[in-house]
Amino acid sequence: MAQTFDDVQKLGKDGLDNAMKSMTAVTKGYQAIAAEVVDYAKKSFEDNSAAVEKIATLKSLDKVIELQSELAKGAYETAVARVTKINELYSALAKEAFKPYEGLFAKFAPAK
Template identity: 50%
Template sequence: MNNFDEIQKLSKDNMELAMETMGSVSKGFQAIAAEVADYQKKSFEEGAAAVEKLVSTKSPDKAFEAQADYMKTTYEGFVGEMTKLGEMFTDLSKDAYKPYESMFGKMTK
């Protein structure tokens, strides 16, 4: 009977860990989705502004300059956003692992 109680407690503990992990993973993915949506909106607005600027230029030199500025800004923004998303995924992994740290600590003792 004692083993059954231990198995039941272990099962309950594992379920609690799984639920805690799923909660943190869900929050992490929601934050990532919000960040991606914000970046897409910002990117679209910047693209529309660049097209307006490009259309309103009077000379080919100014058009090339406007396009080069837009491409540089877009590239820098993209690299920055991917770095931020990478950090968010790293934090998500760490948060998902946290509930299991104590369990793995008990197993190594």
């Protein structure tokens, strides 16, 4: 009986350790994602402010349209790059969050 109780106690401790490691990984992952989103918002605001100032100095409607097209293309490329980066961060978060449980899942996986 003592061996069974010790096994259950160890299993509970291991489960708690795995949960803590997983939550730590989730917290770090969300911090990285939040930092990336804040950085993107800040950079986007700065770029848009500079664009408005630059557009205000132009005298020709053709030049304004040309600049606006360039700015839109650049904004799109930047957005795609940032979304890709954020998706990579979410993927890394998931991998790190489930890493503590890999050994546990392996025990219950069907043998090949």
